[in-house]
Amino acid sequence: MGGRPRYLWVADLLRRPILNGELEPGSRLPSRSRLARTYGVSEQVSRHALRLLVSEGLVEAKPGSGYYVRTVPQIHRFSRTDRTSGSGVDPLGREDLGTCTETACGLVSRRLGMRDGVRVFRTRCLGTADGVPVALHTAWEPAALTQGTLRTPADADPAASVLQRLGAAGVVVDRVVEEVGVRPLREPESSLLHLAPGLPVLVVERTHYQGRRPVETSDLVGSIDHCRLLYRLSLARQPRQG
Structure with missing residues (x-):
């Protein structure tokens, strides 16, 4: 990863299966704590990664429920x-x-x-x-x-x-x-x-x-x-x- 922030690396790992269709719209993503354990990062890193995907329009946050792959809007x-x-x-x-x-x-x-x-x-x-x-x-x-x-x-x-x-x-x-x-x-x-x-x-x-x-x-x-x-x-x- 070099000097690249770790949250960008985690976001890349989540973004790839979303874009290639492995994770379908409506799929629930792992929690921040689970992401932290899986990738050996802090919860703050996993939080930044998820927020980045939200800002990109790929993921939506549902309060009290978690993060989900966003449904593709009608164009x-x-x-x-x-x-x-x-x-x-x-x-x-x-x-x-x-x-x-x-x-x-x-x-x-x-x-x-x-x-x-x-x-x-x-x-x-x-x-x-x-x-x-x-x-x-x-x-x-x-x-x-x-x-x-x-x-x-x-x-x-x-x-x-x-x-x-x-x-x-x-x-x-x-x-x-x-x-x-x-x-x-x-x-x-x-x-x-x-x-x-x-x-x-x-x-x-x-x-x-x-x-x-x-x-x-x-x-x-x-x-x-x-x-x-x-x-x-x-x-x-x-x-x-x-």
């Missing part, structure tokens, strides 16, 4: 190359939380290229799987684009894409910029997703443009245990050589 993949450019929470079930008007400020103002205080439509919907919330989609757009028409987010057909709805209002989207990252979960996101504030979540910031003008921006916030982004990129064919 939901969001296609980011769809022709309609942004399908909200598809392929999940959709629970609309409604559209309201508010004044833009801070980050939303900057993403829409407008000054603070301008009115925007804010639309929210939950993505659910078997009735359980998995992802939250929040979109903002300048109210002036569609106000007074039947093309506002509140009036349009929920099945219509952003491109279809804005295109029908004469706003042609010709560019999309997307940024993906991880950040701590905030309120009221945590209440809607039934997750603890501060947990790391996957965030996709997507902005639609007409020329150089931002016309809609949105956040897709999802559990990192359940959400993946799927990209399919077409590559130009190289011309054949003589």
Whole structure:
């Protein structure tokens, strides 16, 4: 082991059978004291090893019961190359939380290229799987684009894409910029997703443009245990050589 901490060595010995399927989801791991006896380490070392596996998402601790191999969560993949450019929470079930008007400020103002205080439509919907919330989609757009028409987010057909709805209002989207990252979960996101504030979540910031003008921006916030982004990129064919 050299100078490597012993808890990492114990964690390796436990991790291997979990990853190769020898220990199935729900299997109970040996207690801290048993691990200490088996591998000739202190209980503190075995505790650190188990906590490391918990932090990696491979093991869960059940108070008063012990440590168990974690059940593999169902993964939901969001296609980011769809022709309609942004399908909200598809392929999940959709629970609309409604559209309201508010004044833009801070980050939303900057993403829409407008000054603070301008009115925007804010639309929210939950993505659910078997009735359980998995992802939250929040979109903002300048109210002036569609106000007074039947093309506002509140009036349009929920099945219509952003491109279809804005295109029908004469706003042609010709560019999309997307940024993906991880950040701590905030309120009221945590209440809607039934997750603890501060947990790391996957965030996709997507902005639609007409020329150089931002016309809609949105956040897709999802559990990192359940959400993946799927990209399919077409590559130009190289011309054949003589």
